[in-house]
Amino acid sequence: MEVLVQLYTAILSLIPFEPVRNAINMLVPTLAIASMVLGIVFILIWWERRLIAFVQARLGPNRLGPGGIFQSFADALKVMLKEDIVTADADVILFTIAPILVFVPGLLVYSLVPVGNGMIVSNVNVAIFLFLAISSITTLGILMAGWSSNNKYSLMGGIRAVAQAISYEIPLLLSIVGVIMLAGSLSMVDIVQSQNVWNIVRQPLGFIIFFICSLSEVNRIPFDLPEAESELVSGYNTEYSGFKFAMFFLAEYINTFTLGALCTTLFFGGWRFPFDNLLGDIGLQLTAQLGIVWFILKTMFFFSVVVWIRGTLPRVRTDQLMAFAWKYLLPAALLNIFVTSIFAAIGFGVFSR
Amino acid sequence: MSIEFKTEEITINMGPHHPSTHGVLRLIVKIDGEVVTDVVPVIGYLHRSIERLAQDRNYFMYFPVVDRVDYVSIIAAELPLAIAVEKVGGIEVPERAEYIRVITAELTRIMSHLFWLGTFMLDLGATTVIMYALRERERIVDLMEELTGQRMMFNYIRYGGVNADLPEGWLNKVKNFCDYFMKMIEEYEILINKNPIFLSRVKGIGIISKETAIAFGAAGPILRGSGIKTDVRKDEPYSVYDRFDFDIPVGTTGDTFDRYIVRMEEMRQSVSILRQAIDQIPPGPCLKKKLSFSFKIPAGEAYCQVEAPRGSMGVYLISNGTNTASRVKYRTPSFSNMQILPEVLRGAYLSDIMAIFGSFDVILPEVDR
Amino acid sequence: MQKVERVSATGKYFKDLFDGIVAIYKGMRLTFIYMFAPKVTEIYPDVKRPLPQRFRGRFAFLYDKEDGHMLCIGCYACVKVCPPQTIVLETHKGEDKKIKVDKYDINIGECISCSNCVEVCPVGALEMTHEFETATFEQSDLFYDMHKLAKYVEKPNMYIPPEPPKIKK
Numbered sequence A: 001m002e003v004l005v006q007l008y009t010a011i012l013s014l015i016p017f018e019p020v021r022n023a024i025n026m027l028v029p030t031l032a033i034a035s036m037v038l039g040i041v042f043i044l045i046w047w048e049r050r051l052i053a054f055v056q057a058r059l060g061p062n063r064l065g066p067g068g069i070f071q072s073f074a075d076a077l078k079v080m081l082k083e084d085i086v087t088a089d090a091d092v093i094l095f096t097i098a099p100i101l102v103f104v105p106g107l108l109v110y111s112l113v114p115v116g117n118g119m120i121v122s123n124v125n126v127a128i129f130l131f132l133a134i135s136s137i138t139t140l141g142i143l144m145a146g147w148s149s150n151n152k153y154s155l156m157g158g159i160r161a162v163a164q165a166i167s168y169e170i171p172l173l174l175s176i177v178g179v180i181m182l183a184g185s186l187s188m189v190d191i192v193q194s195q196n197v198w199n200i201v202r203q204p205l206g207f208i209i210f211f212i213c214s215l216s217e218v219n220r221i222p223f224d225l226p227e228a229e230s231e232l233v234s235g236y237n238t239e240y241s242g243f244k245f246a247m248f249f250l251a252e253y254i255n256t257f258t259l260g261a262l263c264t265t266l267f268f269g270g271w272r273f274p275f276d277n278l279l280g281d282i283g284l285q286l287t288a289q290l291g292i293v294w295f296i297l298k299t300m301f302f303f304s305v306v307v308w309i310r311g312t313l314p315r316v317r318t319d320q321l322m323a324f325a326w327k328y329l330l331p332a333a334l335l336n337i338f339v340t341s342i343f344a345a346i347g348f349g350v351f352s353r
Numbered sequence B: 001m002s003i004e005f006k007t008e009e010i011t012i013n014m015g016p017h018h019p020s021t022h023g024v025l026r027l028i029v030k031i032d033g034e035v036v037t038d039v040v041p042v043i044g045y046l047h048r049s050i051e052r053l054a055q056d057r058n059y060f061m062y063f064p065v066v067d068r069v070d071y072v073s074i075i076a077a078e079l080p081l082a083i084a085v086e087k088v089g090g091i092e093v094p095e096r097a098e099y100i101r102v103i104t105a106e107l108t109r110i111m112s113h114l115f116w117l118g119t120f121m122l123d124l125g126a127t128t129v130i131m132y133a134l135r136e137r138e139r140i141v142d143l144m145e146e147l148t149g150q151r152m153m154f155n156y157i158r159y160g161g162v163n164a165d166l167p168e169g170w171l172n173k174v175k176n177f178c179d180y181f182m183k184m185i186e187e188y189e190i191l192i193n194k195n196p197i198f199l200s201r202v203k204g205i206g207i208i209s210k211e212t213a214i215a216f217g218a219a220g221p222i223l224r225g226s227g228i229k230t231d232v233r234k235d236e237p238y239s240v241y242d243r244f245d246f247d248i249p250v251g252t253t254g255d256t257f258d259r260y261i262v263r264m265e266e267m268r269q270s271v272s273i274l275r276q277a278i279d280q281i282p283p284g285p286c287l288k289k290k291l292s293f294s295f296k297i298p299a300g301e302a303y304c305q306v307e308a309p310r311g312s313m314g315v316y317l318i319s320n321g322t323n324t325a326s327r328v329k330y331r332t333p334s335f336s337n338m339q340i341l342p343e344v345l346r347g348a349y350l351s352d353i354m355a356i357f358g359s360f361d362v363i364l365p366e367v368d369r
Numbered sequence C: 001m002q003k004v005e006r007v008s009a010t011g012k013y014f015k016d017l018f019d020g021i022v023a024i025y026k027g028m029r030l031t032f033i034y035m036f037a038p039k040v041t042e043i044y045p046d047v048k049r050p051l052p053q054r055f056r057g058r059f060a061f062l063y064d065k066e067d068g069h070m071l072c073i074g075c076y077a078c079v080k081v082c083p084p085q086t087i088v089l090e091t092h093k094g095e096d097k098k099i100k101v102d103k104y105d106i107n108i109g110e111c112i113s114c115s116n117c118v119e120v121c122p123v124g125a126l127e128m129t130h131e132f133e134t135a136t137f138e139q140s141d142l143f144y145d146m147h148k149l150a151k152y153v154e155k156p157n158m159y160i161p162p163e164p165p166k167i168k169k
Helices: A004-016 A019-057 A071-081 A090-112 A127-135 A137-148 A153-181 A188-194 A204-217 A242-267 A280-309 A318-346 B061-065 B076-087 B096-121 B128-148 B170-192 B196-202 B210-216 B221-225 B257-278 B333-338 B343-344 B348-359 B366-369 C009-035 C077-081 C116-120
Strands: B009-016 B026-032 B035-042 B300-308 B311-319 B325-331 C059-064 C088-093 C098-109 C126-128 C150-153
Touching: A019 A071, A019 A090, A019 A280, A019 C009, A071 A242, A090 A127, A090 A242, A090 B128, A127 A137, A127 A153, A127 A188, A127 A242, A127 A280, A137 A153, A137 A242, A153 A188, A153 A318, A153 B009, A188 A242, A188 B210, A204 A242, A204 A280, A242 A280, A280 C009, A318 B196, B009 B300, B026 B348, B035 B343, B035 B348, B061 B325, B061 C077, B061 C116, B076 B096, B076 B196, B076 B300, B096 B170, B096 B257, B096 B300, B096 B348, B128 B170, B128 C126, B170 B257, B170 C009, B196 B257, B196 B348, B196 C009, B210 B221, B210 C059, B221 B257, B221 B311, B257 B348, B311 B333, B325 B333, B333 B348, B333 B366, B343 B348, B366 C098, C077 C088, C077 C116, C098 C126, C116 C126
Parallel strands: C059 C150
Antiparallel strands: B009 B026, B026 B035, B300 B311, B311 B325, C059 C126, C088 C098
């Protein structure tokens, strides 16, 4: 993989004119990451359906291609061919913008995530905050979709999504503070490089809180209240069809993949091979050459865990959702910060920088 | 500084096309934020005039129609009509047939409760339980298919017995199923019983007091969940139910969780009845005499009720001496159970609507008939 | 006397938390095991499961295999017991004073496969076959006449009332 990056840099250096070079340097990695994510999402959709079926003692989609892997392509084709319906009295402009506003930030955040060694679109030094800032735009899109659909179910879904996102963003942020403290940096690359011992060892509580909160942020069972099909039909995207619906649908999977990517980056050593610093040269070579493979494997693992949770737990209620965030997660996150800061200050064992 | 907001209640039409109204129920729900202030159920979307059909179809011809009263537990709808006609017509039923009726009735009770368990958990957002429940239900359906020839509309019970004798080795299969099913019930309970999310969704939600339950004429697990120990199988035993030893599970508080526990326990009791029935079943004929298809019964009337999975299912039959009934009235438990819905839902959360409604186990074709 | 357990609010908080975690762990373990358990799905069009003997599928109108005469005697019993009243039977009296069946039509879309007709047929001229894939693209294809319903058999399909099983000693 490093070879690829070197090749790209070499080709880039051949371009003489600097503004053009910069423009290309912005465009190519972005497109590469975006197409990678979109490609993975198609596999994810199939993988979720397959895995949830396995949990439920079923087989899942298995007709198209080996193991049914092309099922999502067929579904995408079907969705795109469908009629694009706009509800009567809908706010057409918001109705059209909403799916874009949900879809784009989901892709945009991947410019901040290091997917491999040196494979990052822009190594911003406040990456985590930028990440959270961008991903919270999604909520706005959901509210827009709920409001503009002129449907009460959609509106309820939108309201729920906002309420949920706001209350879960606080413990989410606080749970990352421990990681930032240990790495001493907000940059994702720095955080990954600081993890000679994975952060999960140093921050188990922080990870649990982070995982639960991000489940809620991406509206997955048991926190999928905005699109609870047994209560709100389909929630904020009830009235959407065709390509607009496809955008919502893809955004959901992109966001779930982002959840896994963030878990990997912050707590599981990002692109690094497990214990690469202990394995010596081999480990470092594995990390350097195949970074993106480890990254995707780890992320897929977390995606599978999300699906597994979906196969086990029922959905919580709105008020209980809030109570859970404020009663359990917030105190736990504060405790985590407290304990971590003490250990980090002492420089005790694995907590030493 | 205070700002006055203009707030108003939202009216939501839940159904008739809604993923979790179990068919075509329409609930006009008034909500204030997430809190329900009023609910008006609108029924009748699935009316098929089953009671009217009795008046121009002879008894034999009418029988497949009553399968459609309650398509989740078919025997429970067939049985009261058969017993009522036998009562009026003085038709004798051989003992073996009575046992077969009990076995099929208990199998369909498990079938119905499994289906309820799955949909109830689906209403709460757990997608897996329905698959596990349907997997076991499928086994019963296969057994019934082998016995009756169809998976849903059995048309199996006949006036004076049952349509056909048990196939060879069928009882053994039922026995195996009983053993298998007891293991599976434990699995459900691991998955559900102590799950904190499940408990917080159902405990203390949708409480029906004893008085309310009686006042609204509730039946079955709802009545028992409220702590009233009553069961038609024990109170006025029909068929051969007086020969079996089983418990009536009752709840204490009458909340959604109690109704869940009562149904789970009922499934266990059904298995126990099945085992006893298999041990006791005598040899002999299953149908004393084959009746002609246009048989006549003397004029008279009878009310007969059985304990269906959802409560006491009654048939009031008026015969005028011809081969066609002059009136058949189905007293279906779902209909009376559903009337409590507005009472319970006031003050609940929007998400609770489906939890509570799911725990009622209302089957819409039974409500509308 | 029932022992009243006194738990402080803090104790309850942590007990609830602990119980919840244990219960969720147990549930997750169960679903994890199921991930690798054998699946129960039937791969339907590829692998068809054997139908039981008594299966009631599409309805058939029987003809004798040897000389090809229809078994039906036109007694109208099946018409009288059909709950959806979908059987159309037309007969005329032939020159030899015997009843001849002109028409025996049935709409498979209306038929509820209750097998009432099979049960009442005095000569066993009807049968429920094991065929169940009767879906068509055209509604008119659902109308089956006596030739489309035809099935040639060696002996009539008499309804046998349930008999006592032989007691094995």
